[in-house]
Amino acid sequence: MSSKRIVTCNINGRPEEFLCQSRQTLLEVLRDVLDMTGTKEGCSNGNCGACTVQFNGRPVDSCLVLAVEANGAEIETIESVAPAEGLDALQNAFLEEAALQCGICTPGFIIQARALLNENPNPTEEEIRFYLAGNLCRCTGYDKIVRAVQAAAQSRMASATT
Amino acid sequence: MATAEKKYKVIGTRPIRHDGVDKVTGRAKYGADLHLTGMLYGAILRSPHAHARIKSIDTSKAEALPGVRAVVTNADLPQIGSKIADLGEGMFNLQHISRIALACEKVTYKGHAVAAVAADNIHIAQEATALIEVDYEPLPHVMDVREAMRDDAPILHEDVRTEAFASATDEPGDQPTNIAKHFFHEKGNIEEGFSAAHLVLEREFTTATVHQGYIEPHNATALWNPDGQITVWTSTQGTFVVREQLSGLLQEPISKIKVVPMEIGGGFGGKIVAYLPPVAAILSKKSGRPVQLVMDRTEVLEATGPTPGSYMKVKIGVDSEGLITAADAYIAFEAGGFPGSPIPAASMTVFACYEIPNGRVNGYDVCVNKPATKAYRAPGATQAAFAVESVLDEIAEQLNIDPLELRLKNAAVEGTRRVDGVEFARIGMRETVEAIQQSDHWKSEIGDGARHIEGPAHYDDGNKRCGRGFAAGFWFNAGLKSAVTATVRTDGTVALLEGSTDIGGSRAGIAMQLAETLGITAEEVTPTVVDTDSIGYTDVTGGSRVTFATGWAAYEAALDIQRQMVKRAALIWDCNADDVCYEDGRIVGPADKSFTFGELAAQVHKTGEPIIGRGSSDHNTPGGAFAAHIVDVQVDLETGKVEILRFTAAQDVGTAIHPAYVEGQIQGAAVQGIGWALNEEYFFDDAGEMRNATFLDYRIPTCYDVPMIETILVEVPNPGHPYGVRGVGEVPIVPPPAAIANAIYAATGVRMPNLPISPPNLLHALLENK
Numbered sequence: 051m052s053s054k055r056i057v058t059c060n061i062n063g064r065p066e067e068f069l070c071q072s073r074q075t076l077l078e079v080l081r082d083v084l085d086m087t088g089t090k091e092g093c094s095n096g097n098c099g100a101c102t103v104q105f106n107g108r109p110v111d112s113c114l115v116l117a118v119e120a121n122g123a124e125i126e127t128i129e130s131v132a133p134a135e136g137l138d139a140l141q142n143a144f145l146e147e148a149a150l151q152c153g154i155c156t157p158g159f160i161i162q163a164r165a166l167l168n169e170n171p172n173p174t175e176e177e178i179r180f181y182l183a184g185n186l187c188r189c190t191g192y193d194k195i196v197r198a199v200q201a202a203a204q205s206r207m208a209s210a211t212t
Numbered sequence: 213m214a215t216a217e218k219k220y221k222v223i224g225t226r227p228i229r230h231d232g233v234d235k236v237t238g239r240a241k242y243g244a245d246l247h248l249t250g251m252l253y254g255a256i257l258r259s260p261h262a263h264a265r266i267k268s269i270d271t272s273k274a275e276a277l278p279g280v281r282a283v284v285t286n287a288d289l290p291q292i293g294s295k296i297a298d299l300g301e302g303m304f305n306l307q308h309i310s311r312i313a314l315a316c317e318k319v320t321y322k323g324h325a326v327a328a329v330a331a332d333n334i335h336i337a338q339e340a341t342a343l344i345e346v347d348y349e350p351l352p353h354v355m356d357v358r359e360a361m362r363d364d365a366p367i368l369h370e371d372v373r374t375e376a377f378a379s380a381t382d383e384p385g386d387q388p389t390n391i392a393k394h395f396f397h398e399k400g401n402i403e404e405g406f407s408a409a410h411l412v413l414e415r416e417f418t419t420a421t422v423h424q425g426y427i428e429p430h431n432a433t434a435l436w437n438p439d440g441q442i443t444v445w446t447s448t449q450g451t452f453v454v455r456e457q458l459s460g461l462l463q464e465p466i467s468k469i470k471v472v473p474m475e476i477g478g479g480f481g482g483k484i485v486a487y488l489p490p491v492a493a494i495l496s497k498k499s500g501r502p503v504q505l506v507m508d509r510t511e512v513l514e515a516t517g518p519t520p521g522s523y524m525k526v527k528i529g530v531d532s533e534g535l536i537t538a539a540d541a542y543i544a545f546e547a548g549g550f551p552g553s554p555i556p557a558a559s560m561t562v563f564a565c566y567e568i569p570n571g572r573v574n575g576y577d578v579c580v581n582k583p584a585t586k587a588y589r590a591p592g593a594t595q596a597a598f599a600v601e602s603v604l605d606e607i608a609e610q611l612n613i614d615p616l617e618l619r620l621k622n623a624a625v626e627g628t629r630r631v632d633g634v635e636f637a638r639i640g641m642r643e644t645v646e647a648i649q650q651s652d653h654w655k656s657e658i659g660d661g662a663r664h665i666e667g668p669a670h671y672d673d674g675n676k677r678c679g680r681g682f683a684a685g686f687w688f689n690a691g692l693k694s695a696v697t698a699t700v701r702t703d704g705t706v707a708l709l710e711g712s713t714d715i716g717g718s719r720a721g722i723a724m725q726l727a728e729t730l731g732i733t734a735e736e737v738t739p740t741v742v743d744t745d746s747i748g749y750t751d752v753t754g755g756s757r758v759t760f761a762t763g764w765a766a767y768e769a770a771l772d773i774q775r776q777m778v779k780r781a782a783l784i785w786d787c788n789a790d791d792v793c794y795e796d797g798r799i800v801g802p803a804d805k806s807f808t809f810g811e812l813a814a815q816v817h818k819t820g821e822p823i824i825g826r827g828s829s830d831h832n833t834p835g836g837a838f839a840a841h842i843v844d845v846q847v848d849l850e851t852g853k854v855e856i857l858r859f860t861a862a863q864d865v866g867t868a869i870h871p872a873y874v875e876g877q878i879q880g881a882a883v884q885g886i887g888w889a890l891n892e893e894y895f896f897d898d899a900g901e902m903r904n905a906t907f908l909d910y911r912i913p914t915c916y917d918v919p920m921i922e923t924i925l926v927e928v929p930n931p932g933h934p935y936g937v938r939g940v941g942e943v944p945i946v947p948p949p950a951a952i953a954n955a956i957y958a959a960t961g962v963r964m965p966n967l968p969i970s971p972p973n974l975l976h977a978l979l980e981n982k
Contacts, residue, residue: 082247088238091244095908128237129237129238145228145229155477179916182914182916183917192879
């Protein structure tokens, strides 16, 4: 077994330092070392998107990132999405549109959808479906998820203009 | 159409679900999110063979690896005999569950659990499993249901003899067989029915093994305390049935076992069997520490319970007007490595949508060397409907009758007796088909309002063809047992405790029925799903039963609260309780005296004992559910790829308690049905190994693959429920594969009797028919 390495990075706006083995994924460290279990594991090989985090500005599957690769990185997880009081527009939209059933895929969808809206504030249905195609949901049939992203886009644009 | 008989204040509204904030912020705790002090991580060694005898297992090298705390095999479980347990979604043999948890003497599918390790971390545990030496004697395997039924097929279980069910009369043979069960149902005179027919069609069908595909893998964490108390935390569809299974498998009384529900990330029928809890428990007993086991995706696909592949033959006779004169079905299901496929339900649902004067059904449960199948949303009904609805579509075409008219002519109604003998109460089959007939979708041209297509001009561009298909479906729904308690708090709210694990928002639907009955808001009720020591026995979250049955228990608890509040008001007013009534959320007494719920709640502790309502239910009147779907598809003639252009699902939902979650159930099920129809299948190689055991290769629909799913909620209130609730969750998976196959026929003129209708399969058929 290899010895552990120190990794220094920024997670959700806070400097973090942790020890990890080189075989541990970022997902494993987030969940089992840092106890940030909002990021979920669905497949452990980059096919379901439940473990999506923002990594240096891009949404990535944290199960495909080795924790040692996070040295110096800026990482944002689902735990950072809500402001100190209340919820983010996307989180509100997911609740109001009933865009979750079991909820295990929801953190990944919210991180991915937030990245979409940051890139493209007013996406079409087609653009939403394309951008979210790496995130699997087995409960909703996606209808209400797409509508929630549309609703969040509208409310974000409305609050940006006021 | 969608009008309930009564007007409600809470029922029919769309409040934010009570557990919503936890789930959109990542705070909700699913099974794998639990970290206990001193917890060990476990891993399971699985069979590389589809069929083999286990000659010996040597765990000494694994035990010697630093960091390993316990290694177990089936020898560490009590050896139990055959014992049947009712787990809500069907009868299970506890001996089989024990041998699925850890194989005994032989393995009957690739991925079958053989041994397990608990270690300081998951990596050590996985390394240790590789050090376990198993001496296998590989045996010939059989993967196809028809081959497994042959006399010369390799036998999976030496002790299996065909058991006869329903009206079947088979005598147990003296030779072992793979045919574990035979179901037989008969009504009328089948020969006379067919001889009276103007047209008789008989067709054969096959469907592939498909998986429920929930995103959260199975998990269990167990602590076996030195005092003998066992606690298991797990994501499950039923904490009480996990307790029952553990009690049977560990031979411990239920009083020694507490099962704590964690949030559950999808189940669809697949999270009822206790694969991991008994293994985590004996690892904990051996190591003295809490132990967590979490499957990976490959384990989920290879070693849990998908729904069976099938071979079916359906024969239907009609008169010249299209009235069914006789119907006959032969259904053989691949049970997998142990008996127990959903063949009973398939045999009962196959013709349930229709008035069948003369009918016969033969159903067979057949062992093959695939994962041991389990329930998947309306278990067995989807396969059966694929066959029947495909034949009816062909009959409609041959008689030149509108396919919806053909269904309406033959629709089951109140009083219709099914082939399996059950007589329907008030049902909405006819209303559901009529809802499709009146829908915007049915009245529109193909391509109108469709995704990826600008308008009817692109209907048929030479390489692409469009078509529309229809199919109907039936599911029983279940009642079973539920319990709740509800405590009135002095701030005018109610704490509701329930035992139904919440798989898709049912906390809200149950709280709403309590709120409606008390005349308070949904937000004034705080629902919590609690462990098996904290609430009365509650059956599984399955059978579309929770909103019906646990909702009914909540209604009873609210009535109990009403009675206690009436008495309390009488005490305060110093009058006879008979002069006080509970009306519209108010407690009303003589001389215009009254309390709101909140006003009286505030006085509860000043005037007497706490007010706690209890409610339980065990009602066998869930009301059958019917679904009718239409779909427009576009087929690419060069690739065989099928695009879903538009999809509309109508369903008799009884009373929609929370319409958004009713729609969500229908939409989710429809998309699972689309995946089943077009893509999903287990690919096995010659050695019996699944070659697509990841979400990359076992491809469930993504949001890019599907359009919006339009829903039509037909509300025919169930007379067997105080608020008219019918189960809604399962039936919408039943019609899609048939509806899509019928649409593909309409587009291409090619009938596709085998699922999935994947691009290579369809392209092959298109080229053959050129």
